[in-house]
Amino acid sequence: MFITLEGPDGSGKTSQINPLAEFLRQQGYAVFTTREPGGTPIGDQIRTVLMNLENTAMHPRTETLLFCASRAQLVEEVIRPHLAKGEIVICDRYADSTLAYQGYGHGKDLAQLRLLLDYATGGLTPDLTLLLDIETEQGLRRRQTAGSEWNRLDAYEIELHRRVRNGYLELARQEPQRWCVLDASQPTEAVQAALRELVMRRMPPAHTLNVR
Ligand SMILES: Nc1ncnc2c1ncn2[C@@H]1O[C@H](COP(=O)(O)OP(=O)(O)OP(=O)(O)O)[C@@H](O)[C@H]1O
Ligand SMILES: [Mg+2]
DSSP states (O other), rough: HHHHHEEEETTTTHHHHHHHHHHHEEETTOEEEEEESSSSHHHHHHHHHHHHHOOTTTTTTHHHHHHHHHHHHHIIIIHHHHHHHOEEEEEOOHHHHHHIIIIIITOOOOOHHHHHHHHHTTTOSSSSEEEEEEHHHHHHHHHTTTSOOOOOOHHHHHHHHHOOOOOHHHHHHHHHHTTEEEEEEEEEHHHHHHHHHHHHOOOOOOSSSSOO
16 A cells, blocks of 8 residues: 655645554554655755755756656665555655646646656556645745744745645546545644544555565
8 A cells, every 4th residue: 555645835744644654553554654855865865956955056857857766766665665565655745746846836748747757656656645735825834933924935936836736636636536635724633633534444454464
């Protein structure tokens, strides 16, 4: 079972992944969690290049390819081996982030991106994708550090984040059997409860999986 967490910035993916994994372990499942970009020694080096504020000259296509390079390594080195052991793998962001941000957000060609993603992942698609949906401003506001002023992002940036959010919702509409959309504006505990319920509804009983 390969589960991905997706959603706009500040929707709570990173906050929710470990409590979800812990809950599933308590239910008897073997669970491995990872994140993008990074998750491998090579991927972490790529992450450093992607995050480096000095890399202002980075072209959008370079950025897309670096995300995909990190993902390719993660799939082969980490995700597939853990899935092969019968474990549940939960990943904080995956290929759909590229469609949402580079595709819907930055307006890059979706069909081209899908080909690239298929190449990068070797065709590995999540069994379940949980979309933590949140209104754009609320998600961005959450990312402000406690006590700091709400810095109004310029109109272009806000618009980009709106397109990302709507892109995610469109992706979920296109593949309703894979995606589940959650209201991530609720308090942390309520979002976690909803996540647990959704995942358990899709999960085969622990004893039928080849673990332990
Ligand atoms: N349900 C919630 N209610 C209020 N604050 C929350 C909630 N979930 C997360 N937060 C807070 O919002 C901030 C962003 O959360 P988090 O880092 O989990 O989001 P994310 O989806 O991983 O964002 P990014 O895409 O930027 O990595 C954190 O400070 C976190 O504590
Ligand atoms: Mg995060």
